[in-house]
Amino acid sequence: MGDPIEKIELKDGTTRYRFVIDIGRDPATGKRRQLTKTYDTKKAARAEYAKVKRQTDEGTFVGPDKTTVSAWLDTWLKSTTVGVEKATAANYADALLPVRERLGEKRLQEVTEEDADELVSWMLTSGRKRGGKVGSGLSVRSVQPTLGRFRSSRNVASRRGLVVRNIAWYTQIPREARRKAAAAAGALE
Template structure:
């Protein structure tokens, strides 16, 4: 690239062409002065010319962090993820990275790793969970990484940042007696089948509420999990695709659950005929009395009330899934089969959650090793 060195008063400056503006097509130049010696200005000029020749030159962006984040999210990031994920990430970005961020108005190119670490510490002081901070870390890393690719900055300051490790909450599960007590207390409730399905299949809450009658093969005694109920801010509830390919799966069910489903369908059909045109049939297994999407909060309210009445350990809805998996593993079911049933993307995720619950076979392993050595002699 063309460049020149000029004397200005008692100092030296360089001027170099840095190409044309990709939008306007106009010629662009970079000027830097203040060099006390001519040879220093020449050395700096050669350095930037070398970067330009090797396509390594980056002209630091003067835009603010918040304006860049808005542009990056809208023009790039949200187009590559699910609508439901985009909605939750947009909330995180707006709240934490723009409204409640000390460097929100700082120039993108001036943000340092120290700024990022101070931001994480601020969120810890504000008592946000380590899981939330990790999600913010991922957002920042992707945004700054793209800024490097777009040559707005030369280095991603998030790479060397130190986000806190995720603290896992202690897993709470029900015993066999507690499962029995809860279900006995739940009989007669409108959501009895909801909890029965959760306990006996390990399905996620969204998967249960998005289940349709067309997903159930009564002859083969199989539930095909193909979608989930999700909430989109300002748009309400809607059916969405599942998180991963492995989430789309078939779950075998026992005879008694088949009978419970058929009985539930008969009651639902009676309700549909009674309401006539007022019933909005969406083929949902779990729905409101008028056939519409069931608000998950109502399910949680029923669970809390029934749990208190049954005097069982208070757990989250997702812990019913943990209970299902833990029982299978404690009964010696192969970890890969458990992974498939739960819809985890790989066995390592299942192991990470439930390895401590696998039957202890250390003594047996010790005997196998000893016998192998004895037999080899």
Template sequence: MPRNSVNPIEPYTLKNGEKRYRFQIYLGTNPLTGKEQRTTRSNFKTQKEAKVALLQIKYEIDKGTFQKKSYDTYGELYVLWIENYKNNVEASTYRKTLGIFKNHILPVMKDYRIEKITIDICQKHVNEWAQKFKNYRATISYAAKVLDFAIKRGIIQTNPYNLVDMPTAITKRKVMQQEEKEENFYTKNELNNFLTCLKSENDFKKYTLFHVLAYTGMRKGELLALKWTDIDFENHEITVSKAISLDYNNKIYLKSTKTGKTRIISIDSNTENILMQWKKQQMKDCMVLGFNAKSKTQLVFSNKYNSYMQPSLTQKWLKKITDTHKLKAITTHGFRHTHCSLLFEAGVTIKEVQDRLGHTDVQTTMNIYAHVSPERKTSAIDKFAHYLAN
């Protein structure tokens, strides 16, 4: 049997200069592996507190009731949870999750001992996150997943995040503040003005890209994954079956659409002509660079290496264009909302809009419908007044 230290409790210093105590204790030999087993406890504020915990563990070992806890802190358990989580989600979702934990959850929770996390502690962080973030519920949901993971492993019995009170007053205030902000789409006149300004810059690739976004409502990732074989000029249709995204290493990869379903989008003759013109120019550009643009795998929009474009590039283009011409700033995704809004304004039914944009849930379509342009709202009240008057 290994020789025990006279006093296994030792002090150490945190990064912020505070003093803490820890100890390691021998548990015996693992009957399955034949290897020595030890457990460590740390983060005690006083030597007396560490001594009490040490005596308690020794007592449980003597009685045969001690159960080794491999994951003492939230941060330690998170490491195991995230490895399992990684195998069950898209790489892009995993990347987003890493960011939420790194930026918002781990900085405040990683050092908490799992069994010491109370409802009050969770409530405190829920209130903080609600003040900081619009989508704070997602942060809470992710934070709770690690504790659900702890329940499955018998470390704790209940998840305190399931018992917190959601700050509804803060939520309502944030919704009101959001509604006061400028909407993330263009009206008909704003879109036409944007495309006119863009056309004047004589960059046909950019013009084509934003025109197609506005006239099809495709997601950016779907558009950047598009190949010429996906466009049926004879039947005036585009097949949307895949998208590009970034994994946790910021590398581009090809995946299915957001809903996992393929959809067919009809295109108007003007959009079709613009695409045909771009195809001819792209072939010339690729020939100069030594690429074969006639390949069946040729992308509609590619980078200078004739590979996938970085998704962030479109937003950089957009910002430069709106700044140069002093236009309303929207995001690249705002062109999808623009397309949706103008479809409603043109009188297209909600069901038709849902199918065209590939929304699995009609509520998503309805949420955009609730923020349609002033022209559409005026039209609605005019129709109402006309109906009552006749």
């Protein structure tokens, strides 16, 4: 087999380096999928080629995908709420409203751990809406199901090969917020 890195000469005289690699088959159509990448240096192209090749050989490669968080949540909700009561399905959908508001337009693969942490922080400080305006924060008890559903949706996305890993796995509700919620609950008794 020859060198997988191809030297490309652009019209302006610039040299670039490109490779094309098979990344598996499309699960829906069975057609072969390929990834094309272009770099300024041969060294960078070789490094990326080696990385993609290793990941495809191991079965851990996740190809680029343009699915947004909202589109994925629609898919996830459809499959998750099969056979559940209407009220349960509505609760799942409602719990994910803050996720849609803050991260919905972002690509699923671009959401970071920091985004998940900031989502929780935002919900606790200003996630409640009153008359269409942002008000105070949501309670810990309201944030928990949102975080749980978000984590669950990311687990399925990871299992289906849409994302490398679940970025929300280690996101926690801050200890101080939980402590305040517990103290408030104790004061009510």
